[in-house]
Amino acid sequence: MSGTLTIAGLGPGDEALITPEVSAALAAATDIIGYAPYVSRVPPRAGLTLHPSDNRVELQRAGEALRLAAAGHHVVVVSSGDPGVFAMASAVFEALEDAPQWHELPIRVLPGVTAMLAAAASAGAPLGHDFCAINLSDNLKPWSLIEKRLRLAAEADFAIAMYNPRSASRPEGFARTLEILNEAGCGKRIVIFARAVSTSDQRIEAVELCDARPEMADMRTLVIVGNSATRRVGRWVYAPRQVR
Numbered sequence: 001m002s003g004t005l006t007i008a009g010l011g012p013g014d015e016a017l018i019t020p021e022v023s024a025a026l027a028a029a030t031d032i033i034g035y036a037p038y039v040s041r042v043p044p045r046a047g048l049t050l051h052p053s054d055n056r057v058e059l060q061r062a063g064e065a066l067r068l069a070a071a072g073h074h075v076v077v078v079s080s081g082d083p084g085v086f087a088m089a090s091a092v093f094e095a096l097e098d099a100p101q102w103h104e105l106p107i108r109v110l111p112g113v114t115a116m117l118a119a120a121a122s123a124g125a126p127l128g129h130d131f132c133a134i135n136l137s138d139n140l141k142p143w144s145l146i147e148k149r150l151r152l153a154a155e156a157d158f159a160i161a162m163y164n165p166r167s168a169s170r171p172e173g174f175a176r177t178l179e180i181l182n183e184a185g186c187g188k189r190i191v192i193f194a195r196a197v198s199t200s201d202q203r204i205e206a207v208e209l210c211d212a213r214p215e216m217a218d219m220r221t222l223v224i225v226g227n228s229a230t231r232r233v234g235r236w237v238y239a240p241r242q243v244r
């Protein structure tokens with residue numbers, strides 16, 4: 001087998017946030033596989049085949065990547081942000097579990113700047129103390145588990161980074177998320193809505209949770225709920241390093 005499979009993160013949007021390691025992998029690739037909007041971020045060139053696909057076909061996409069790599073291609077599977085954060089790296093390893101014949105393929109996972117970190121940097125330092133990340137999509141897990149994790153994260157006073165907060169097909173979940181956090185006594189916590197971070201559409205808003213409205217988030221938004229000590233300094237929001 002002379003092919004390779006690389007799973008790479010393209011960062012949150014700005015080309016300057018693509019790591020040199022990922023740029024080198026893209027330059028050496030024969031095939032790019034991924035969700036269409038991410039594949040479109042890779043410029044076409046001679047010798048490179050682009051394989052854009054729809055949302056929610058992660059396992060098929062992963063299977064195709066493994067087949068092409070086994071056939072000798074240099075395949076890069078692209079995700080936005082980091083490929084290991086709610087993205088393609090897990091899908092590739094899931095597909096690999098059912099394909100022992102490909103276990104010896106040379107596979108690399110190249111990290112990228114995940115939306116949570118880019119969003120935090122745009123707002124200041126809201127993840128400067130303990131935090132957790134929750135994907136609010138219930139496509140791959142029951143909503144009851146999301147509710148449980150939200151309640152426990154609030155009780156533990158974590159800052160909470162929320163991916164996939166609200167989509168046209170899931171308009172209710174984020175409204176319920178705000179209700180749960182208000183019920184858990186987080187109404188005075190600062191919430192950051194970081195939309196399209198590092199792109200020309202970037203918008204950062206910070207409000208108290210009791211004033212947050214569901215429409216403030218969409219699928220291009222990363223939401224960070226501060227912990228009980230998170231505060232403002234000038235136009236910035238940060239979590240103090242020490243909590244007593």
Ligand SMILES: C[S@@+](CC[C@H](N)C(=O)[O-])C[C@H]1O[C@@H](n2cnc3c(N)ncnc32)[C@H](O)[C@@H]1O
Binds near residue numbers: 086113114165
């Ligand atoms: C399927 S997840 C992919 C996460 C990606 N692997 C990462 O590490 O950032 C998509 C979600 O990431 C967040 N996201 C991705 N890019 C973003 C950006 N530039 N600004 C704000 N949020 C972003 C949004 O919450 C979006 O719904």
